[in-house]
Amino acid sequence: MIERLAVVGLGLLGGSVAKAARVRGLARSIVAVGRRLETIEAARHDGTVDEVTTDLARGLRGADFCLLATPVTTLERMLPAVWAAAADGAVLTDVGSTKASIVAAADRLARERPLRFVGSHPMAGSEKTGYGVARAGLFHGATVVLTPTERTDAGALARVAALWEALGARIVRLEPAAHDRAVAAVSHLPHLVADALVDAVVRMDAGFFEVAGKGFRDTTRIAAGSPQMWREIFHDNRAALGEALAAFRKSLDHLEAMVAMGDGDALERELDRLKQVRDRLG
Amino acid sequence: MIERLAVVGLGLLGGSVAKAARVRGLARSIVAVGRRLETIEAARHDGTVDEVTTDLARGLRGADFCLLATPVTTLERMLPAVWAAAADGAVLTDVGSTKASIVAAADRLARERPLRFVGSHPMAGSEKTGYGVARAGLFHGATVVLTPTERTDAGALARVAALWEALGARIVRLEPAAHDRAVAAVSHLPHLVADALVDAVVRMDAGFFEVAGKGFRDTTRIAAGSPQMWREIFHDNRAALGEALAAFRKSLDHLEAMVAMGDGDALERELDRLKQVRDRLG
Secondary structure, eight states, X not given: OEEEEEEEOOSHHHHHHHHXXXXXXXXXXXXXXXXXXXXXXXXXXTTSOSEEESOHHHHHXXXXXXXXXXXXXXXXXXXXXXXXXXXXXXXXXXXXXXXXXXXXXXXXXXXXXXXXXXXXXXXXXXXXOSGGGOOTTTTTTOEEEEOOOTTSOHHHHHHHHHHHHHTTOEEEEOOHHHHHHHHIIIIIHHHHHHXXXXXXXXXXXXXXXXXXXXXXXXXXGGGGSOHHHHHHHHHHTHHHHHHHHHHHHHHHHHHHHHHHHTOHHHHHHHHHHHHHHHHTTO | OEEEEEEEXXXXXXXXXXXXXXHTTOEEEEEEEOSOHHHHHHHHHTTSOSEEESOHHHHHTTOSEEEEOSOHHHHHHHHHHHHHHSOTTOEEEEOOSOOHHHHHHHHHHHHHSOOEEEOEEEEOOOSOOSGGGOOTTTTTTOEEEEOOOTTSOHHHHHHHHHHXXXXXXXXXXXXXXXXXXXXXXXXXXXXXXXHHHHHHHHHHHGGGGGGOOHHHHHHHGGGGSOHHHHHHHHHHTHHXXXXXXXXXXXXXXXXXXXXXXXXXHHHHHHHHHHHHHHHTTO
């Protein structure tokens, strides 16, 4: 049981954790730290949190568990202030979509003051954002990647894992750098590619959208995500994204060459191999 | 009302047209022409069709409306036999996913014998294929592209449009060549790209699929389509696909350059522009 849960940033992810923690009774009290009074007041008004503040130090005071749910770049900027304000022995985790940089920053700060940070990345976004779409069931069946290092406290890791599991998530552990390469491959690259697919149609003839069916809508749905959020994600993970783009270009060139060569049997074998890989994902 | 509807090829599309025509009483009798006895017997057994045959000439005899629903390449091979066997005055249409080549072939044959062919492309595929997944509601809300030329008979065009509209589809008209470019952009390119996205992850580390969420599954769903069918589509529409790939590469290079330049504001404006285009598709 968490005594006092501080949720910093009350968007889709932070708001959903707060709602789920409330519904499932995982914390004796919940405090929300936010920039916009309107949002945090809404969360107090609907009973999701007990206390709200725009003051980070005040929100973290006495909290034994802090969820940092601001955008990635804000998070890195505010981490020293979090470190200064958090209670002794507090467990800290985040929801950022890249991990190497934030985990390294936390490791550096932990040399000064031994707080217990564990990197989390819940793979449960949406093209919609904000507290208005937060919901207690968001993490049910979702994958949450935890990125402990050799410096990570085992007890803190267990508590963070237990929170996500209590929200219905499945835990995967990866090294921070492997995490960033993995999400570049399965999330950031597909997002950039979806944007490029939309742009390619505009380049050819925007009238062609007239015949776009379910396949096109499915393939490009993630291109409807928040530009503000994705600008930060692409920037923050640009190195791994570059590697993923290089792999993707090789794959695309290879497939195009197979189509151009006209060897239908070889192309069919290749498509069949990829279909089998894809089928396993459900 | 159709007197005798011949459906040649009883897969997902042909089977679904037959089922919908039966349910809605659009044809006095329906005959299925297929290669596999098992499939066509199933359609007779479940009451979808009145008559089945593996003999094309026998199936087309007396049919005033013929739906050609075999794979594209089979269709082009069999078109002369269809032309020879079809009844005088018959209206012919197809469901092929590329149109320039088949429409040109039909126009050539029509100089010899004036049958009335209209190219159709119902945008209502699925990653599943075969009569087993055919259903009367498949075309409800779907887009069907018709590709009349200046040689197309107006009465035949009206009858073909009326059939699809009776099945709940929305009609879009395009020139055959424009159709092929449009589907290259909104269907064939996204399919090849989805395959390349799956392959890129395998190239980097297949273990990364562990963290693939809903976004990746949505974006790559079409890669689970039939390799046999897509091999033919890619081959058949390779010229337009090449043009679409070139446009896509420009778009991807442009987006990658914006990420690399680190001009976050410019990148956000670009992502916002594409989000707005994508949002209009629903």
